[in-house]
Amino acid sequence: MGWSGILGLEYGIVQAPLGPDISGPELVAAVANAGGLGLLRAPDWESPEYLKDLIRKTRTLTDKPFGVGIVMVFPYKLNLKALLEERVSFLQLSWGEITKELVNEAHSFGVKVVPQVGSYEEAKRAIDSDVDAIIVQGVEAGGHVLGRDGLISLLPRVVDLVGNRDIPVIASGGIVDARGYVAALALGAQGIAMGTRFIATNESYAHHTYKKKLIEMDKTEYTDVFGRARWPGAPQRVLHTPFFNDWKDFPDGENELSQPVIGHTTIHGKEREVRRMAGTVPNASTAGDVESMAMYAGEGVGIIKEILPAAEVIKRLVDGAQLLIQQKFHAHISD
Structure with missing residues (x-):
C-alpha cells in the first residue's frame, strides 16, 4: 500500500x-x-x-x-x-x-x-x-x-x-x-x-459548459432554490452563475413544476425534460439553455484553474x- x-x-x-x-x-x-x-x-x-x-x-x-x-x-x-x-x-x-x-x-x-x-x-x-x-x-x-x-x-x-x-x-x-x-x-x-x-x-460526464464554468467562476452559494419538488428539504451548494444571481430569491412555496421546460437530457438511459429551477445538473447529453441550469460546486472551486x-x-x-x-x-x- x-x-x-x-x-x-x-x-x-x-x-x-x-x-x-x-x-x-x-x-x-x-x-x-x-x-x-x-x-x-x-x-x-x-x-x-x-x-x-x-x-x-x-x-x-x-x-x-x-x-x-x-x-x-x-x-x-x-x-x-x-x-x-x-x-x-x-x-x-x-x-x-x-x-x-x-x-x-x-x-x-x-x-x-x-x-x-x-x-x-x-x-x-x-x-x-x-x-x-x-x-x-x-x-x-x-x-x-x-x-x-x-x-x-x-x-x-x-x-x-x-x-x-x-x-x-x-x-x-x-x-x-x-x-x-x-x-x-x-x-x-x-x-x-x-x-x-x-x-x-x-x-467526467459533465456538460462542457458546466466544466468551463468551474474553471471561470470562483463563488458559490448555499441555497434551496433548485429541485424543491423532486428532493424537498435538501439544500445545495451551487455556482453563483448569472442565472442564479437573478433567481436566488425564487419564492418559498414555488418549485420547478410550475416552470417552463428549458432543455432535454438523457440520464441513465432515460430521456428527461429539464425545467427551469430543476436540480438536475447538465451532463454531456444535455441540450437547451444549459447556462440556466443548476451547477453544483464546492467552496474550493476558485482554486480549480484547468480541466485535467x-x-x-x-x-x-x-x-x-x-x-x-x-x-x-x-x-x-x-x-
Whole structure:
C-alpha cells in the first residue's frame, strides 16, 4: 500500500459519486487505475439491470476496486441487491439510516460500506453499525449538503469519536488541491473525498459548459432554490452563475413544476425534460439553455484553474502533499 492508502487502496483519495450520472464508468475507472477510489452513482430510481451493466462496463476499463454510491431518499432496494450480486468492492451510502442489518448484508457479499455523514450524531450511528470507513462532509461541499457544520470543526470531533477503531475517516468539503489534502490529514483524516475537482476532468460526464464554468467562476452559494419538488428539504451548494444571481430569491412555496421546460437530457438511459429551477445538473447529453441550469460546486472551486485527466489530479494531490509535508512542515518542525 502506498503513501496515505486506505481500505486496501494505493492512495487515500476518493472520487465522490457525482449525480445524476457525472461519475460514469470512464471517470470511475480512471480514478481506480490511478490508485484512488472511484464511485459510480446509482440511478435515483430502481434500475437493477442498468446498474449491473454500468458496473460491468466499468470492469472492462479497470481491474482495480471501485464502488457505487446510493442516495437513500430515493428507491434503492433493487439497486442495492444488484450491486451486492455484482460484488462491487465498496458501497457508499448517504441521506439515510445505516443499520447493522444493512452493513452485515453487504459484508456477507464481501462489500465494504462507506457512509457519508454530515453531523456528529450521524457519525456516531454509523460507527455503531460497524461500517468500514466514514466520509465526513462539511457544509463547504458542493451539491446536496447533509449537515450545517464546517469541515474544520466537524472532522476532528468525528476523528476523536472513532478513536482507535479501525474505521478510516475521510474528509469532504471544499478540498481540491494538495493544501486541502494536507489540512485534512492534520485534522486527523486518513483520506479525502472530492467531487468538484473530479467534475472538472476529461473523463467526467459533465456538460462542457458546466466544466468551463468551474474553471471561470470562483463563488458559490448555499441555497434551496433548485429541485424543491423532486428532493424537498435538501439544500445545495451551487455556482453563483448569472442565472442564479437573478433567481436566488425564487419564492418559498414555488418549485420547478410550475416552470417552463428549458432543455432535454438523457440520464441513465432515460430521456428527461429539464425545467427551469430543476436540480438536475447538465451532463454531456444535455441540450437547451444549459447556462440556466443548476451547477453544483464546492467552496474550493476558485482554486480549480484547468480541466485535467483524473490520473493527473491524483498525481498532483499525492506529489504536492508529500512535498508540503516533507519540505515545508518538516522544515518548520526542524527549526
